[in-house]
Amino acid sequence: MDALIEINNATLRFRIYRNRTPALKEAVIRVLSPKKTASDEVIEFNALQNLNLSIKGGDRLGIIGLNGAGKSTLLKMIVGIYPPQHGSVHVRGKVTPLIELGTGFDHELSGRENIYLNGALLGRSFKQMRSLEEAIIDFSGLEDKIDMPIKYYSSGMLGRLAFSIGTIMEPEILLVDEVFSTGDAQFVEKARNRMDHLISKSSIVVIVSHSMDHIVHFCNRVVVLNKGAVVAEGDPTEMVEYYRTNIANVGAAPAPYKSALPQPVLTT
Amino acid sequence: MPTPLAEATRNKIETDSAIADVASRLDQQPAINSTESFGVFLFRSLREMTNIKFALASFVVNNLRRRYRRSVLGFAWSLLNPILTMCVMTAVFSILFKQNPKDFGVYVFTGLLPWSFFCESVVAGSGSLTGAESYLKKVYIPKLFFPMVTVATEAVNFASSIFALILLAAVAGFHFTWTCVLVLPITALLFSFTYCCALFCSIATVYFRDFAHILRVGLGAVFYTVPIVYPVAMIPADYRWFYSYHPMARFVELYRLSICEGQIPSLEVWASPIVVTVVAFLLSFALLKKTERDIIFRL
Numbered sequence: 124m125d126a127l128i129e130i131n132n133a134t135l136r137f138r139i140y141r142n143r144t145p146a147l148k149e150a151v152i153r154v155l156s157p158k159k160t161a162s163d164e165v166i167e168f169n170a171l172q173n174l175n176l177s178i179k180g181g182d183r184l185g186i187i188g189l190n191g192a193g194k195s196t197l198l199k200m201i202v203g204i205y206p207p208q209h210g211s212v213h214v215r216g217k218v219t220p221l222i223e224l225g226t227g228f229d230h231e232l233s234g235r236e237n238i239y240l241n242g243a244l245l246g247r248s249f250k251q252m253r254s255l256e257e258a259i260i261d262f263s264g265l266e267d268k269i270d271m272p273i274k275y276y277s278s279g280m281l282g283r284l285a286f287s288i289g290t291i292m293e294p295e296i297l298l299v300d301e302v303f304s305t306g307d308a309q310f311v312e313k314a315r316n317r318m319d320h321l322i323s324k325s326s327i328v329v330i331v332s333h334s335m336d337h338i339v340h341f342c343n344r345v346v347v348l349n350k351g352a353v354v355a356e357g358d359p360t361e362m363v364e365y366y367r368t369n370i371a372n373v374g375a376a377p378a379p380y381k382s383a384l385p386q387p388v389l390t391t
Numbered sequence: 392m393p394t395p396l397a398e399a400t401r402n403k404i405e406t407d408s409a410i411a412d413v414a415s416r417l418d419q420q421p422a423i424n425s426t427e428s429f430g431v432f433l434f435r436s437l438r439e440m441t442n443i444k445f446a447l448a449s450f451v452v453n454n455l456r457r458r459y460r461r462s463v464l465g466f467a468w469s470l471l472n473p474i475l476t477m478c479v480m481t482a483v484f485s486i487l488f489k490q491n492p493k494d495f496g497v498y499v500f501t502g503l504l505p506w507s508f509f510c511e512s513v514v515a516g517s518g519s520l521t522g523a524e525s526y527l528k529k530v531y532i533p534k535l536f537f538p539m540v541t542v543a544t545e546a547v548n549f550a551s552s553i554f555a556l557i558l559l560a561a562v563a564g565f566h567f568t569w570t571c572v573l574v575l576p577i578t579a580l581l582f583s584f585t586y587c588c589a590l591f592c593s594i595a596t597v598y599f600r601d602f603a604h605i606l607r608v609g610l611g612a613v614f615y616t617v618p619i620v621y622p623v624a625m626i627p628a629d630y631r632w633f634y635s636y637h638p639m640a641r642f643v644e645l646y647r648l649s650i651c652e653g654q655i656p657s658l659e660v661w662a663s664p665i666v667v668t669v670v671a672f673l674l675s676f677a678l679l680k681k682t683e684r685d686i687i688f689r690l
Contacts, residue, residue, distance in 0.1 A: 138688055147599035203531040206684040226529040231457050240453060243446035244530050252445075 125180035126216030126295045126326040128201060133210035135171040135193075135200055135351075170196045171207070171351045180326045185342035185359060187335070187366050193351040194331040198222055198298045201329065216326060219245070219294030225285030230274040234265055234284055237273055241288045255291050262317070263287035264310070283310055290317050297325040301332055335363045432680045439533040446532070450540040455547060473504075473552035474559055484620070493563045494651075500556050501650050502619035502643040508549035509585050509639065510610050516541040516589025517596045517603045524690040534686055535679060538589040546582055553578075557650070568653035577645045580664055584638070587671035594678050597689050617643060635659075638667040 242252040345362035347355040481496035519537040641663040648656045
């Protein structure tokens, strides 16, 4: 059975509550005097709008768009973190998210303990983790520090450990959100090879990146997201071109420099 | 002409793929408008729960590890802690109430331990979803996981406390009978009840953040309605009917009958705890079904 992601007409709406901490007291007051107050105002915005996307086995889909276009939200919707309010998402196959590496790292615990904790959160079993433990430690290059609490690790070391745990297994569906550079030059090289390997082995790969080189290199299909909607879809080189000319440069065109301070008038 | 072995293998493969097919359909997230029945929802929840049992075990173990990390005695504290507390409290109470410390100590703690397990689990559990925001927004974990971690951690403490109590009482020469074994099914029932309450409160706290404070005060008041530091005999006969319906009072009675009195509790004693557990289960899972897809947007 082949892996598959089907997104049908999905709309994901975020609600921002003016009143950050909803309180029981206010709910009671609201029931007693049903008058709208400023505190229960809700700002709604659609992070994703009427999104249709069908990703099949063999697809290496790249997602490009400006900051806040909904790229990461889309990945999180595929993982199941954000269920859409309208429409549906169907995922067949085991999803491995490389979205936020090192989720659930506990800084009081040792590196080894965190390998198990993080693996557990990624849905692995104890048996799997026991058989993968050595390979993870080996890849991270932290053999001598693995039994030390990770609060003594440098951020580079944490990144190496997280990357090693996240990428140890060959996934069916791989979701990648900007994880191409961690650690020192030597590790970056190793990590790049590991990513190449994972991407070639996975049935479906969805990549979010701002690096157009990565997108063109890895993907065979690209969608352009803008304000939560798919605005274009097709061949990577064409889409990157489209994105550069129609989206990236429109808002970001270098505005003529104007200082806020009054310029001193030089007279000679 | 297929050999019987090949035939069997093919059948097996067919069944396996059928199972995989059903399983994968369950893995899919239910569509928003799908009218998932309560039964299917419960089945899916149970499946999700069994899928994350390793994560559950790691969270619980790490919670315990963190509690006793860097202490010389380590895990021994989980047993030593309740023993010392019980010694101090027994000494104080038996002087205060002029009672035989051995019997009085066992009497008080068979009541106090289940109550504090319930109370601490529900209070800590009520903040478990709001406290897990960073996990819930980064990986997919079923919502029922976090209250379970809290209650399971408290349950380990409770188990070691009960064990310490029995150990201590045995050393003091308290006479036990085989009915002590009934502690296991009673604890299983109390665990289920506590978990359902914690789940309910954790969801309520997501929607009303001050629920946790109200809960703490409320439980503090409820404490005095449970006959823990006083015997039911002290209550005027006119009000005693109240205790036959009070679920926590009945839970305490179950523990006392099986540990102190050496009796098998009658069905009448079991009735209230079983009924409230079923009600709490239905209520909390109905609430979870209703809010499951909305919670993440409210954190």
